[in-house]
Amino acid sequence: MSETSSVVEFAKAKFEVPINVGIRGGDLPTRYFAAAALFALTFTAFPPLGFTYSTVKILALLIGMSGTVLLMCGLVFAQKTHYAGLLLIPAPFVILALVAWRITWLAVLMGLVFISMVTFNIVTKRCGVNRLFGIVSSENPAACETPSLSS
Amino acid sequence: MNEATNPGKAAQQPSRVVVYYVLLFFFIFLASQLLGELSTHYNLARFAKISQLIQSAFDYWKNFDEVMTTLFALLLAFIFALPVAWIYTISKAEEEYDPSLVQTIVVLTMVVTGVMIVVGTELARAFGLVGVVAAVRFRNTLKDTKDAVYVFIAVAIGMACGFGVYHIAVWLSVAMSLTMYLLWRFKFGQAMREGAAAFMGKSSKKAVQWAYEQTSATTQERVAQAFERQMRLRQWTDMSSEKDKKKPNAAFIIAASDVAAAQNHIDKALAQAGGKWQLANVQSQAEGKAVLEYIGRVPKETTPAALLDTLRANTAGFIHGVEYLSLKGMKSPKPKTNENAEDDD
Numbered sequence: 001m002s003e004t005s006s007v008v009e010f011a012k013a014k015f016e017v018p019i020n021v022g023i024r025g026g027d028l029p030t031r032y033f034a035a036a037a038l039f040a041l042t043f044t045a046f047p048p049l050g051f052t053y054s055t056v057k058i059l060a061l062l063i064g065m066s067g068t069v070l071l072m073c074g075l076v077f078a079q080k081t082h083y084a085g086l087l088l089i090p091a092p093f094v095i096l097a098l099v100a101w102r103i104t105w106l107a108v109l110m111g112l113v114f115i116s117m118v119t120f121n122i123v124t125k126r127c128g129v130n131r132l133f134g135i136v137s138s139e140n141p142a143a144c145e146t147p148s149l150s151s
Numbered sequence: 152m153n154e155a156t157n158p159g160k161a162a163q164q165p166s167r168v169v170v171y172y173v174l175l176f177f178f179i180f181l182a183s184q185l186l187g188e189l190s191t192h193y194n195l196a197r198f199a200k201i202s203q204l205i206q207s208a209f210d211y212w213k214n215f216d217e218v219m220t221t222l223f224a225l226l227l228a229f230i231f232a233l234p235v236a237w238i239y240t241i242s243k244a245e246e247e248y249d250p251s252l253v254q255t256i257v258v259l260t261m262v263v264t265g266v267m268i269v270v271g272t273e274l275a276r277a278f279g280l281v282g283v284v285a286a287v288r289f290r291n292t293l294k295d296t297k298d299a300v301y302v303f304i305a306v307a308i309g310m311a312c313g314f315g316v317y318h319i320a321v322w323l324s325v326a327m328s329l330t331m332y333l334l335w336r337f338k339f340g341q342a343m344r345e346g347a348a349a350f351m352g353k354s355s356k357k358a359v360q361w362a363y364e365q366t367s368a369t370t371q372e373r374v375a376q377a378f379e380r381q382m383r384l385r386q387w388t389d390m391s392s393e394k395d396k397k398k399p400n401a402a403f404i405i406a407a408s409d410v411a412a413a414q415n416h417i418d419k420a421l422a423q424a425g426g427k428w429q430l431a432n433v434q435s436q437a438e439g440k441a442v443l444e445y446i447g448r449v450p451k452e453t454t455p456a457a458l459l460d461t462l463r464a465n466t467a468g469f470i471h472g473v474e475y476l477s478l479k480g481m482k483s484p485k486p487k488t489n490e491n492a493e494d495d496d
Contacts, residue, residue, distance in 0.1 A: 061185040068178040075167045
């Protein structure tokens with residue numbers, strides 16, 4: 001146990017990766033992943049690039065699977081990965097459905113909306129779902145304020 | 152996490168597990184869709200085995216019959232095990248009752264059913280199972296031999312359900328539950344032993360031995376403690392009588408939570424009552440409690456009952472019990488002869 005902790009501490013010190021933002025909630029690396037995955041999907045759905053529907057479908061399925069795993073981890077292992085999971089399950093299928101209906105520009109637009117949502121979340125470091133339902137999952141609710149973009 | 156310490160979180164867990172399984176099935180659905188999509192565009196011949204494995208694992212409609220058979224077998228195993236567990240709950244004495252064993256009986260039946268379904272009729276799997284069971288050892292000492300019987304009943308019902316011989320499983324459940332119930336109801340072994348003891352007569356040494364064996368360990372321990380106390384007080388009495396002419400003839404055993412306050416109170420009360428008293432022994436116990444032992448002579452002008460009332464009065468809760476012991480007629484233990492000393496060795 002102590003060895004694992006020391007490895008994590010070493011990794012945090014070496015690479016300065018914010019593993020968990022603590023009282024503000026959320027697991028930043030999974031949100032970076034969500035942003036990157038949605039960007040890749042939006043990129044493949046971009047009509048001028050000419051990616052096939054099958055490619056978009058494969059990528060959407062992979063992203064949906066990863067979102068499911070992240071949400072499962074959030075549920076059972078009490079990790080704060082639920083935001084990325086909740087975003088990555090519906091978002092790729094919305095884009096995929098729009099591509100299937102040949103409304104590709106709307107698919108790209110939706111992709112950008114999703115990317116901006118997760119980007120906003122990364123900046124504010126506050127789960128949108130929790131904020132919507134007034135849930136405070138922090139261990140220290142008194143110190144859990146929602147910072148604004150300006151702050 | 153202890154449920155008692157965090158009931159809210161414990162109540163939240165089942166819903167989380169349900170959602171987890173929903174997500175798991177959704178993940179499997181996505182994986183099968185992905186595999187199907189990949190196989191239409193790419194040649195997966197190099198991954199034929201894994202492809203077939205994933206397809207067979209995720210294709211629930213193809214294996215629907217097997218899935219339903221497994222669920223049905225598990226359901227029946229659960230149903231058949233419940234009466235056995237119920238008989239266990241009513242037939243066990245309070246001090247021997249083990250709630251975890253009740254759950255074990257039910258779950259073990261279902262687990263054995265699952266194992267038997269997996270093993271089926273294949274010899275290789277059976278050998279594999281032997282190896283796995285040998286590797287994973289469950290060292291658990293059951294309090295009662297009868298508990299092991301319940302475990303065996305669970306295993307038998309589970310095996311029958313696993314092999315699909317439900318008619319055997321149901322009659323196993325009925326017959327074994329009935330047998331265990333009747334054995335308990337008519338106190339089978341105990342009644343036979345009582346009958347034999349009565350037949351032998353009260354004066355019989357075997358009957359006395361049997362009665363002694365029936366005495367609980369706690370009682371034996373109490374008897375030993377009381378005997379030890381008597382011997383100790385006797386020794387104090389002998390030591391006191393060597394100094395004084397009059398031997399102590401009484402002892403007070405006081406159970407106290409606050410030793411200092413109790414000693415102060417008892418000293419004052421005994422001084423008022425008269426007579427010569429001395430604190431012979433203090434035995435400390437758990438949680439700061441102690442037992443004080445006073446020996447002395449009860450004055451002629453008072454009685455032990457009056458002394459007890461005096462000692463019990465105004466104790467403010469720091470004295471839990473006062474016991475009077477008469478030391479009249481106690482004889483000193485005989486000195487050991489050389490023969491006896493040799494025997495002790």
